[in-house]
Amino acid sequence: DAKTTQPPSMDCAEGRAANLPCNHSTISGNEYVYWYRQIHSQGPQYIIHGLKNNETNEMASLIITEDRKSSTLILPHATLRDTAVYYCIVSGAGGTSYGKLTFGQGTILTVHP
Amino acid sequence: KAGVTQTPRYLIKTRGQQVTLSCSPISGHRSVSWYQQTPGQGLQFLFEYFSETQRNKGNFPGRFSGRQFSNSRSEMNVSTLELGDSALYLCASTGGFGQGAYGYTFGSGTRLTVV
Numbered sequence: 001d002a003k004t005t006q007p008p009s010m011d012c013a014e015g016r017a018a019n020l021p022c023n024h025s026t027i028s029g030n031e032y033v034y035w036y037r038q039i040h041s042q043g044p045q046y047i048i049h050g051l052k053n054n055e056t057n058e059m060a061s062l063i064i065t066e067d068r069k070s071s072t073l074i075l076p077h078a079t080l081r082d083t084a085v086y087y088c089i090v091s092g093a094g095g096t097s098y099g100k101l102t103f104g105q106g107t108i109l110t111v112h113p
Numbered sequence: 114k115a116g117v118t119q120t121p122r123y124l125i126k127t128r129g130q131q132v133t134l135s136c137s138p139i140s141g142h143r144s145v146s147w148y149q150q151t152p153g154q155g156l157q158f159l160f161e162y163f164s165e166t167q168r169n170k171g172n173f174p175g176r177f178s179g180r181q182f183s184n185s186r187s188e189m190n191v192s193t194l195e196l197g198d199s200a201l202y203l204c205a206s207t208g209g210f211g212q213g214a215y216g217y218t219f220g221s222g223t224r225l226t227v228v
Binding site: 034042043045047097098099100101 | 221
């Protein structure tokens, strides 16, 4: 699976958009970009994923650059409950990727009042 | 619908003992994965089961094993416990044949302390 690079920490004011970047320059054509978050002492929570098109769901938006070498997770109106570690993961759909999410260190997002 | 259920939530064991952790996936999910989370190593993949077959395995010693039953419930076993096995053990499940079209749903984990 391709390696990802994320900033170790970011701050955001409550109510503002949080934009979390991720670099994945070695991503291959059949690999997806996944975003998960983990609130302290809980299991990771799936947020969103995409292959090459931008995606949006009730939680967030995912913007993937045209060359697919980087992406941005957008939380449109951050709340205090969004304070968590956010993981950007690149993974294939089968074979050696079955069940395997390679978690890096992630980005600690702190939302301030 | 019910989420991924892991039991027990907390466990204290002595070095040298063995332990079995249980995971009940979301109803209908056939893929179950296990992860170990420690402060030093972060989240690391242990293994994945689908329809009672292990399809993928991480880089852990043979003391770590697992199995999946016909109802998709899964157990993992750690034999000859070491202090370094103290960790949060997480289970995750997904529908379909793999993660390509779905995200994984994680349980709350089992906190294992080895003394």
